[in-house]
Amino acid sequence: MPSQLTITHLSHDIAARKSFVSYVWSDDPGKRLGLEVPFGTALDDVEPAARSALAALSAELRSADVRLP
Numbered sequence: 001m002p003s004q005l006t007i008t009h010l011s012h013d014i015a016a017r018k019s020f021v022s023y024v025w026s027d028d029p030g031k032r033l034g035l036e037v038p039f040g041t042a043l044d045d046v047e048p049a050a051r052s053a054l055a056a057l058s059a060e061l062r063s064a065d066v067r068l069p
Helices: 043-063
Strands: 005-013 018-025 032-037
Touching: 005 032, 005 043, 018 043, 032 043
Parallel strands: none
Antiparallel strands: 005 018, 018 032
């Protein structure tokens, strides 16, 4: 069964005009992740915004060049 990510927080930094979601893995609560979502994301819109942020991170990681210094 695949891991389930639970959205635990939605926060807004008014001064920086940024919003963030926090996730925790259902099968390993020690694994956590925080990603930026569009500023002012409402609770009703947090799930699609969080999915979009995860998709963007996944695409970025797929294209990353991983190497030793």
